[in-house]
Amino acid sequence: DGGITQSPKYLFRKEGQNVTLSCEQNLNHDAMYWYRQDPGQGLRLIYYSQIVNDFQKGDIAEGYSVSREKKESFPLTVTSAQKNPTAFYLCASVDRGPSYEQYFGPGTRLTVT
């Protein structure tokens, strides 16, 4: 299924708890991205990383944190500071090659109550 995985598929947390979403790829892609998708809306960029040990804020970074210690992995932490964390989270990666296609993982649906 494309070489980019996210786990778990469904995640439930209580308000006030931090939670970390996993994203792993074996495509040897340099760049990785995290998006948030809310019902009836497009994808909004949270953070992205174009190289190991470096990452940039996207359009809605507040309340989130990331790390990029390995090329294959780009975990996203949803902190208690994120006011509306319930959403569908998608991770993507892209190669530097002739195709600029962003390959998406299957997503994690996070529900915070």
Place this chain on the structure above:
Amino acid sequence: GENVEQHPSTLSVQEGDSAVIKCTYSDSASNYFPWYKQELGKRPQLIIDIRSNVGEKKDQRIAVTLNKTAKHFSLHITETQPEDSAVYFCAGGTSYGKLTFGQGTILTVHP
């Protein structure tokens, strides 16, 4: 930053008809415009993309046109089939950088 507007938000057609979805963008530095199809609960999948040095690209029943002067691009699906029913997203950005997505079009193809 880039702003991408997509219209219409919903589109209903009869099987065999054509469907057109339009997007506008704001940043003249954007040079890459992909279109993604997302079925319910699944990941978005690239269906076609176009770069700013090309005005039109076609792949079987799907085509995309780009007008750089007017900063708009469109997706055209001909001979629609029920399996084309999904949410379609346009996006704009630089080819190896950030993409900004439109808000999506729910396409329903009635048999």
